[in-house]
Amino acid sequence: MELLLNLISEYLEYILFGGMVFVSFHFITRKQKQQKFARKILDKTIKSGMNEPLTLHPEINSSLCGGCASCTKVCPEGDILRMINHKAVLVNPTKCVGHGECERACPYGAIDLVFGTKTRGVDIPRVSSDYETNVPGLYIAGELGGMGLIRNAIKQGNLAASHAIKNLKDGQADVDLLIVGAGPGGIACGLTAITKKVSYKVLEQNSMGGTVYNFPRQKVVMTHPAELPGFGLMKFSRNKVSKEELLEYWTAVRKKSGLKVSEGVKFDNLEKKGDVFYVETSKGTIKAKKVILCMGVRGSPRKLGLPNEDTSKVAYNLVDPEQYQSQHIAVVGGGNAGVEAAQMLANPKYGNKVKLLVRGDQLDRCNDENKAIIFDMEKKGQVEIKWNTVVSEIHPEKLILETDGKKLEVPNHYLFVFAGAIMPHKFLMSLGIEIDKSFGDRKMKSA
Numbered sequence: 001m002e003l004l005l006n007l008i009s010e011y012l013e014y015i016l017f018g019g020m021v022f023v024s025f026h027f028i029t030r031k032q033k034q035q036k037f038a039r040k041i042l043d044k045t046i047k048s049g050m051n052e053p054l055t056l057h058p059e060i061n062s063s064l065c066g067g068c069a070s071c072t073k074v075c076p077e078g079d080i081l082r083m084i085n086h087k088a089v090l091v092n093p094t095k096c097v098g099h100g101e102c103e104r105a106c107p108y109g110a111i112d113l114v115f116g117t118k119t120r121g122v123d124i125p126r127v128s129s130d131y132e133t134n135v136p137g138l139y140i141a142g143e144l145g146g147m148g149l150i151r152n153a154i155k156q157g158n159l160a161a162s163h164a165i166k167n168l169k170d171g172q173a174d175v176d177l178l179i180v181g182a183g184p185g186g187i188a189c190g191l192t193a194i195t196k197k198v199s200y201k202v203l204e205q206n207s208m209g210g211t212v213y214n215f216p217r218q219k220v221v222m223t224h225p226a227e228l229p230g231f232g233l234m235k236f237s238r239n240k241v242s243k244e245e246l247l248e249y250w251t252a253v254r255k256k257s258g259l260k261v262s263e264g265v266k267f268d269n270l271e272k273k274g275d276v277f278y279v280e281t282s283k284g285t286i287k288a289k290k291v292i293l294c295m296g297v298r299g300s301p302r303k304l305g306l307p308n309e310d311t312s313k314v315a316y317n318l319v320d321p322e323q324y325q326s327q328h329i330a331v332v333g334g335g336n337a338g339v340e341a342a343q344m345l346a347n348p349k350y351g352n353k354v355k356l357l358v359r360g361d362q363l364d365r366c367n368d369e370n371k372a373i374i375f376d377m378e379k380k381g382q383v384e385i386k387w388n389t390v391v392s393e394i395h396p397e398k399l400i401l402e403t404d405g406k407k408l409e410v411p412n413h414y415l416f417v418f419a420g421a422i423m424p425h426k427f428l429m430s431l432g433i434e435i436d437k438s439f440g441d442r443k444m445k446s447a
């Protein structure tokens with residue numbers, strides 16, 4: 001024992017040096033492996049033409065990036081940013097939904113959230129920092145303004161309503177504030193109106209809740225609590241909440257605050273005469289001093305453009321999967337919405353036969369968690385994924401698919417299409433709102 005201790009003390013320097021070499025070597029090879037993997041993801045993204053972000057995304061100033069990799073660890077959507085040559089790189093741009101966690105995590109201020117890129121412009125309605133459009137008294141808040149996420153819609157709804165209320169003038173109108181849409185943005189506007197004690201009306205063409213309720217989403221990600229006017233922080237115990245939890249929360253808020261929402265009323269048009277807006281709705285005209293549009297972007301789903309698409313077997317949202325049992329169902333769309341709809345409909349308790357139809361050969365627009373779930377379901381035979389497949393004909397009891405150029409007839413009772421939405425910019429322009437094209441030059445701060 002004594003001999004061993006003597007030997008160790010004699011060679012301690014060498015032992016320490018050897019240990020350091022081993023640790024450094026291990027660290028370097030691990031970093032090299034990670035870089036190689038990041039490059040592989042980026043190459044794949046470029047090859048598949050998915051290298052242009054769809055909307056708000058981080059722009060990395062590589063001369064400011066200090067290579068700490070903090071940004072790569074915080075994204076709730078998974079593998080979107082990675083380190084290549086000690087710099088952060090957006091390796092999966094189409095998966096980004098603009099949470100902005102990376103921007104907040106960067107200690108060097110090297111990340112900005114921007115709309116569009118130098119090569120791909122994105123149309124954004126022109127609004128001031130108070131969300132007022134170029135038409136005085138007409139506001140846009142929430143996702144219609146280009147920025148997704150529930151907490152952004154809540155924050156913008158509150159700011160827009162507060163500004164509108166501050167600038168109310170005397171005059172004759174039915175209401176001070178007319179709010180279109182009862183998603184998170186519209187709910188926040190309504191609550192602001194209640195807290196500031198002004199008259200308001202919230203119009204909702206469907207029912208209160210907005211996109212989160214009309215979309216097949218099992219879990220909603222809320223990375224930071226949003227502040228609801230008059231209610232404080234909207235806190236949940238986890239950063240993922242179920243649709244049911246959110247609905248319950250908002251129903252309680254509605255009850256406690258007395259928030260009134262006119263459901264089943266559609267906003268059609270408006271005209272400004274003097275300082276008053278004449279707002280045309282499916283239930284008649286309402287005169288309002290200020291109008292806030294919180295209509296989201298999913299009013300006009302992108303359709304397939306096929307004969308028979310307007311029949312009741314085709315739908316563009318999924319509210320209640322329980323309605324569909326022992327049916328042949330096809331779901332179009334390899335993004336999160338399509339994949340989550342397929343997951344819900346293919347739940348074995350419903351006994352459906354579900355096919356997920358994907359135009360390409362991978363799920364490029366879907367997050368890692370959803371991918372893992374759907375591949376596992378496929379392995380268990382609960383869902384069939386058909387790659388390189390489009391629908392070419394819709395019939396009452398069947399579909400004709402085109403798979404790898406070959407026609408294929410499959411039995412079908414219901415077809416769900418999740419191919420995105422057509423932005424209502426033409427409609428906004430018809431109201432006099434100006435639309436700008438942003439080529440990465442418009443910076444935003446997420447809430």
Ligand SMILES: Cc1cc2nc3c(=O)[nH]c(=O)nc-3n(C[C@H](O)[C@H](O)[C@H](O)COP(=O)(O)OP(=O)(O)OC[C@H]3O[C@@H](n4cnc5c(N)ncnc54)[C@H](O)[C@@H]3O)c2cc1C
Binds near residue numbers: 150217219222299337
């Ligand atoms: C599949 C999917 C998953 C998502 N997951 C998340 C997530 O995990 N976390 C997160 O923070 N965000 C998520 N989002 C984004 C989030 O849902 C939206 O950003 C948010 O709902 C926007 O709120 P909003 O109030 O602006 O609009 P919306 O929620 O879209 O509400 C708009 C409302 O306006 C109504 N409306 C539209 N036109 C009219 C009209 N003419 N007349 C009357 N009413 C009208 C609509 O019916 C709708 O109820 C997801 C979105 C999708 C599609």
